[in-house]
Amino acid sequence: MAAEVEIKEENLVYGKNRLIKDNIMHYCPGCSHGTIHKLVAEVIDEMGLEGECIGVSPVGCSVFAYNYIDIDWAEAAHGRACAVATGIKRMYPNKMVFTYQGDGDLAAIGTGETIHACNRGENIVVIYVNNAIYGMTGGQMSPTTLVGMKTATTPYGRDPRLHGYPYKVADMVAHLEGVCYVTRQSVHTPANVRKAKKALRKAFENAMAGKGLSLVEFVATCNSGWKLSPVAANQWLEENMFPSYPLGDIKDI
Amino acid sequence: MAKIKGTVIVDKERCKGCEVCVVSCPCQVLKLSSEVNGKGYHFSYMENPEACTGCASCAIICPDSCITVYRQKMA
Numbered sequence: 462m463a464a465e466v467e468i469k470e471e472n473l474v475y476g477k478n479r480l481i482k483d484n485i486m487h488y489c490p491g492c493s494h495g496t497i498h499k500l501v502a503e504v505i506d507e508m509g510l511e512g513e514c515i516g517v518s519p520v521g522c523s524v525f526a527y528n529y530i531d532i533d534w535a536e537a538a539h540g541r542a543c544a545v546a547t548g549i550k551r552m553y554p555n556k557m558v559f560t561y562q563g564d565g566d567l568a569a570i571g572t573g574e575t576i577h578a579c580n581r582g583e584n585i586v587v588i589y590v591n592n593a594i595y596g597m598t599g600g601q602m603s604p605t606t607l608v609g610m611k612t613a614t615t616p617y618g619r620d621p622r623l624h625g626y627p628y629k630v631a632d633m634v635a636h637l638e639g640v641c642y643v644t645r646q647s648v649h650t651p652a653n654v655r656k657a658k659k660a661l662r663k664a665f666e667n668a669m670a671g672k673g674l675s676l677v678e679f680v681a682t683c684n685s686g687w688k689l690s691p692v693a694a695n696q697w698l699e700e701n702m703f704p705s706y707p708l709g710d711i712k713d714i
Numbered sequence: 715m716a717k718i719k720g721t722v723i724v725d726k727e728r729c730k731g732c733e734v735c736v737v738s739c740p741c742q743v744l745k746l747s748s749e750v751n752g753k754g755y756h757f758s759y760m761e762n763p764e765a766c767t768g769c770a771s772c773a774i775i776c777p778d779s780c781i782t783v784y785r786q787k788m789a
C-alpha cells in the first residue's frame with residue numbers, strides 16, 4: 462500500500478470550483494471578496510444554475526466580479542444593482558438573479574434602490590459584503606464604519622456626533638414585508654465559511670421559489686483599508702465588527 | 715490499522731501568501747515559503763506533510779482557490 466496519498470480523482474476532497482475562472486483575482490491578498498466569490502460559484506454550480514443565473518456586479522472592489530465567476534453578468538452604475546436586478550428579474554422571471562454589493566455601494570449611494578427592492582419583495586438575492594469601509598477608493602468612511610474606527614476620512618475615528626452611527630441595513634430591511642430571509646455571515650474561519658454557504662444556498666432557493674427578497678450580509682474584512690495583515694484583519698473582525706454586526710439569521714420566513 | 719491521510723497541492727503561482735490557510739489548519743501542516751513566486755509572494759507549502767488529514771479547512775477558506783485537497787484511507 463502506498464505511503465503517500467495518490468493524486469487521483471477518487472481521492473479528491475476539494476478543489477477550485479469549475480465556475481471560478483482561471484483569471485487571478487485583483488483583490489488584495491486575503492480579502493474576503495475572494496472567499497465569498499467561491500461560495501457564490503459553488504452554490505450556483507451545486508444547484509445546477511450555471512446557465513440560469515444572472516449576477517449584477519457593483520461599483521467597488523468587486524466591480525470585476527464578472528471576470529471571476531463564469532455565469533452571465535450585468536454591471537450596474539454605483540448603488541443601482543438592486544434596480545438593475547429588478548429589471549432583469551422582471552424580464553426573465555425564471556432566471557436566478559442576484560446582486561453582489563459592498564457597503565459603500567449598497568448602504569450609501571444605493572440605499573434608496575436597496576430599500577425599495579426589499580420593500581417590493583423582488584425575487585432576487587442581495588449579497589451584501591460589509592467591510593465597513595470604501596475599499597476601492599482608498600479606505601474612506603462608509604455608513605457602516607464602526608464608532609471610533611479610523612479611516613482615511615475619519616483620521617481621529619468615527620464620531621457619532623459628527624458622522625452618525627453605523628447603519629445596520631440587515632436589521633432595517635428585516636422589517637419589510639417583501640423580505641423573506643435576512644442573515645449575517647462571515648468567512649473568516651473554515652467553520653464560518655461552511656455555515657455561510659448553507660445560508661447563501663437557502664437565499665438562492667428562496668429566490669427560485671418566488672418567496673421574496675433574501676439579503677445575505679457578509680461581515681467582511683478589507684485588510685488593506687484597515688491597514689492590517691489578512692490574519693490580523695480576521696481577528697480584528699471578530700473582536701470589533703461582531704459586537705455591532707452579530708452573526709446569525711435575523712429573519713427567516 | 716487503517717488511517718486517513720491527506721495531502722494538498724498549492725498552486726504556488728496563484729497564491730498571494732495571505733497566510734489565512736496557515737492559521738486555519740488544525741494540524742499545523744502549512745507554512746509560507748521563504749522563496750517567492752513570480753509575483754513576489756511567499757507562497758504556502760506543506761512544511762509538515764505527515765500531519766495532514768485532508769480536512770480541507772485550508773482550501774475552503776483560501777480566497778484565491780489555490781489549494782486542492784486529496785484524502786485516502788491508508789492500509
Ligand SMILES: Cc1ncc(C[n+]2csc(CCOP(=O)(O)OP(=O)(O)O)c2C)c(N)n1
Pocket residue numbers: 520521522523539562563564565566567570590592594595596597598603683
Ligand atoms: C457615482 C459614483 N460616485 C462615487 C464613486 C467612487 N466610488 C467608487 S467605489 C466606491 C465605494 C466602494 O466601497 P464599497 O461599496 O464598500 O466596496 P469595497 O470596495 O469596500 O468592496 C466609491 C465611493 C463612483 N465610482 N461613482
Ligand code: SF4
Pocket residue numbers: 487488489492493494522592596597682683684685686
Ligand atoms: S481594498 Fe479592501 S476590499 Fe478591496 S480588494 Fe483590497 S482588501 Fe479587498
Ligand code: SF4
Pocket residue numbers: 720721722738739740741742743744765766767768769770771772773783
Ligand atoms: S487539508 Fe486540513 S490538515 Fe491538511 S493542510 Fe489543509 S487544513 Fe491542514
